[in-house]
Amino acid sequence: MTAPARARTSDELIRAEQPVLAHNYHPLPVVVAHAEGAWVEDVEGRRYLDMLAGYSALNFGHRHPALIEAAHRQLDRLTLTSRAFHNDQLAGFAERLARLTGQDMVLPMNTGAEAVESGIKVARKWAYDVKGVPADRATIVVAADNFHGRTTTIVSFSTDETARSGFGPFTPGFRIVPYNDLAALEAAVDETTAAVLIEPVQGEAGVIVPDDGYLAGVRELTRRAGCLFVADEIQSGLGRTGRTLAVEHEDVVPDLVLLGKALGGGIVPVSAVVGRREVLGVLHPGEHGSTFGGNPLAAAVGTAVVELLETGEFQRRAAELGGVLREGLTDLVGRGVVGFRSRGLWAGVDVDPALGTGREISERLMREGVLAKDTHGSTIRLAPPLTITEAELRSALAVLAGALAV
Known part of the structure; x- marks a missing residue:
């Protein structure tokens, strides 16, 4: 019998994309293989809290x-x-x-x-x-x-x-x-x-x-x-x-x-x-x-x-958790965050450029198990699934605080 093919690692899969995919994106170096709710898992089994939700395509979380x-x-x-x-x-x-x-x-x-x-x-x-x-x-x-x-x-x-x-x-x-x-x-x-x-x-x-x-x-x-x-x-x-x-x-x-x-x-x-x-x-x-x-x-x-x-449930959750998000980001102003804008469960966060670009901050977050994405300069966007819990959201904010303290 032919032995089953060995599953490729994240690094191998990322390298395999380079010669065959048009380079119209610059993704973070994480290879997602499974997901549920507000969490994703890479091919090695590492778990990440998704704070981007597919640019709002995943408002209801993964695999609702x-x-x-x-x-x-x-x-x-x-x-x-x-x-x-x-x-x-x-x-x-x-x-x-x-x-x-x-x-x-x-x-x-x-x-x-x-x-x-x-x-x-x-x-x-x-x-x-x-x-x-x-x-x-x-x-x-x-x-x-x-x-x-x-x-x-x-x-x-x-x-x-x-x-x-x-x-x-x-x-x-x-x-x-x-x-x-x-x-x-x-x-x-x-x-x-x-x-x-x-x-x-x-x-x-x-x-x-x-x-x-x-x-x-x-x-x-x-x-x-x-x-x-x-x-x-x-x-x-x-x-x-x-x-x-x-x-x-x-x-x-x-x-x-x-x-x-x-x-x-x-x-x-x-x-x-x-x-x-x-x-x-x-x-x-x-x-x-x-x-x-x-x-x-x-x-x-x-x-x-x-x-x-x-049902109105998700609109209510976005409004209520949006308050938690604003509160957490307000606490970070002057501690690495120079300003932010938010509406509901959605925020653009301007990081002090002296601490790194938005890409660099996103990479730090990724290494600590939180996925977000930069937009321009030192700005990152936070748009978690509307199914995220308050505890998960506060955890992500704590990780952001830690990434800005590095």
């Missing part, structure tokens, strides 16, 4: 039992039909997601970037068909330091040169204004404006929380100007900030909301554009689509995600 059960149940029945046919899971998913978000219609897609691209197309179509903008003249106003994805259209309005440089020529039709600046936004909006597209909290930029009243101001400005308000809630939505959607902190209802990440429960890619009927209703057969968008497996998992959020 209700989501795994929904996936297993659907895997035994039907996984894909394409949208050439109907499937028995899609209607229920769309009904419940629309109700959860207070909207009328759903456009199902797969990835967050697809949701953003879809939102852009819908906004432009609405501008031509409903607002009466002359053909090919529609503009969309966006915020500096945004992160909406990395497709060629999306990087066309990015201000991050790492994401943008080398990928031109760029798609026209976008105007960039400072985030959290209503005066600049108003000056950029005119009769050609189809939409204002912003993140209610800028995640990649370091969890930048706008001033109170900013989101309500955007809503009022777009209403007066006769253009759409498109909120990218791909990271901020579905419980992360202590509400189902981050715009709910100001009782704002956008015309379109972009969802992704947590909508797939960390199991399958699921994204969606949800919005008003008179906006999403501009699409007609053949104008937009996706072979996998709205597939029955995705719809079954997405429905299970909505069911979890319908």
